[in-house]
Amino acid sequence: MKHKWSLVALLMVVLLVLASCAPAPTPQVIEKVVKETVVVEKPVEKTVVVEKTVEVPVEAKPEPITVWARYDLSDTKDQAAVSLKQLITSFEATTGIKVNYEQVAWDQIALKLALIAQSGGEMPDITELGSQAVPQLVSAGALMDITELVKDTPWVSQLSDADAQACIYQGKRYCVTADVRGGAWYYNVADFPNGWPTTPQDWLKEGERLAKEGKYISTFFAGRHYAAVELTWGPWIRSNGGHVFDAEGKPAWATPETVEVVNWARELLSKGYIPETCFTGDFTAGETPWVDGKAASVRGGSWSFLFIPGLKDKINAGETKLGLAPAFKEGKHYVFLVGETWAVPKNAKNPKGALAWLNFFMNPPVLAQYASNMYGIPTIDEAFRASAFDSDFYRETAKNLAENGVFMEQSPYYTESLDALAIALQELMLDPKLDPATHLQQAQDEVIKRYFK
Structure with a gap:
């Protein structure tokens, strides 16, 4: 599957759009002008170097965030891992927020979060999470209610019904679904x-x-x-x-x-x-x-x-x-239907940084690249209209999941x-x-x- 549009368009659109979409932390100043050269490595496509000068509003001393996900970012043969690594690089350059990444096995993320919630250890600021784990982690006291945190974001009202089923539990939002x-x-x-x-x-x-x-x-x-x-x-x-x-x-x-x-x-x-x-x-x-x-x-x-x-x-x-x-x-x-989500654990040190991460990922150009590389259906229609999803495979998959997914x-x-x-x-x-x-x-x-x- 080719994503010719995403290499240049993604980085240019993300860097320009994100500044206007991201919420303004308090206090916040224009600390610097970021001039970045981002090298994007794509399997089956040639390396593309994109240089773009943008003004990025950042806090004077932005705190780093710790991110958990399943992917081995050193695996250049895994397109999902390659995509996430690219997006982390772009996020850091755009926001000035350093990402401390930790790989955690998919079937161990929920268990590890529950154990830390019980032991009082240090939580990540944001974590990848399957939606099926939400109720048990809420019961364990491991997830933050992010209803107020995201209520004023420009994308939350655009999320699909599948996101609501995946992330809203007992009337409160505990995660954001990137794709189903x-x-x-x-x-x-x-x-x-x-x-x-x-x-x-x-x-x-x-x-x-x-x-x-x-x-x-x-x-x-x-x-x-x-x-x-x-x-x-x-x-x-x-x-x-x-x-x-x-x-x-x-x-x-x-x-x-x-x-x-x-x-x-x-x-x-x-x-x-x-x-x-x-x-x-x-x-x-x-x-x-x-x-x-x-x-x-x-x-x-x-x-x-x-x-x-x-x-x-x-x-x-x-x-x-x-x-x-x-x-x-x-x-x-x-x-079977599952939401691939981002959740903020309870007692996360940097929820503002986690919100910046969510704002970055839920921008349609970013979401389209991320979801297409995971072969998921994005939860924002504008992202699904991207050329990456213009194929019979995605149309039939989306139809099957919409009609038969539970x-x-x-x-x-x-x-x-x-x-x-x-x-x-x-x-x-x-x-x-x-x-x-x-x-x-x-x-x-x-x-x-x-x-x-």
């Missing part, structure tokens, strides 16, 4: 002459046909990790009329609706229509059968161009297409509960002697007893 991403089912057109199956019954029918050809109907990750419920089991259970959590956030998965989904998945596995590695392997193992040509489809996500070799080329060639998730009793083709139900013990459910589901898939209703009830009771007293 979600699950996706990708299928090889040639393997489905009858069309992509969209019901559980059609999956069994097509699975039988493909098994005779030596292929699995699909492959995906559904192992011992909370993401297995988010990406695979949760949308299926929801589509069948079931729930993972009730209105209070307590586990509510031990129902006939969940049992029906388990029995269907068990039939797929027992008949050899899906590989056992879906349940025994890691994320990569859940994708490998498709990469190796042994599976006719793969459940990935809107982000999968970053992780599944060959997918982008096959999509661009028209050999692979985006399909609907199987619709159960509710008739809904649900897929956020996971909220819980103050979200990760702990989903981990327990994922383990129970894996055990049910690998041991056909276990009774689904009994095993699901046991897992549910254990979580409620341990966390919901």
Whole structure:
């Protein structure tokens, strides 16, 4: 994917627009004129040097900010990491605020924030955060209510409804959604002459046909990790009329609706229509059968161009297409939806610096580059109208997420509960002697007893 517009336009527009969009800290003076030479390194594109002289209002002695995110900024092969590194460089040059960056694994950010909230350690000033972690971190006292902090920003009123679902909890804003991403089912057109199956019954029918050809109907990750419920089991259970959590956030998965989904998945596995590695392997193992040509489809996500070799080329060639998730009793083709957000932790040392970071990132030219490099859909329409998103892939992805994307139900013990459910589901898939209703009830009771007293 080429972003020819973004290299020059981004830096020029950002540096000029940001000064007028950023809120004015008190006291604030025009400390200096910043003359910067920014070297932008883009994979698959040549290095471009842009020199621009701009006046940037900064505090006399701006304090540094500490930023947490998942990316290894030294990895020049990761376009998401390269993009974030570029934007940090531009942010520092534009605002005069030094960024102290710390890489934290994606599935460890929420845990680390909760632990620091309990121990009283030093928090970052702003952190990348998946929206599903918001309720549990609010419960842990780890997130700052930023409703007042951002209320006068020029972009907050432009945010999509998806941002509100992701970041507003119990009437208060705890984060800002940069983009939304979600699950996706990708299928090889040639393997489905009858069309992509969209019901559980059609999956069994097509699975039988493909098994005779030596292929699995699909492959995906559904192992011992909370993401297995988010990406695979949760949308299926929801589509069948079931729930993972009730209105209070307590586990509510031990129902006939969940049992029906388990029995269907068990039939797929027992008949050899899906590989056992879906349940025994890691994320990569859940994708490998498709990469190796042994599976006719793969459940990935809107982000999968970053992780599944060959997918982008096959999509661009028209050999692979985006399909609907199987619709159960509710008739809904649900897929997991998540907001990729920026949050300010409670007791952050420099909330003004964090606000400057948000103002920088939510400018449409910056947001467009950031979201497109992560293969997400930006939460501001002006950013989505950028040429980077002018492709069938983005149009179809945005349509699928808008029509079928659902956020996971909220819980103050979200990760702990989903981990327990994922383990129970894996055990049910690998041991056909276990009774689904009994095993699901046991897992549910254990979580409620341990966390919901």
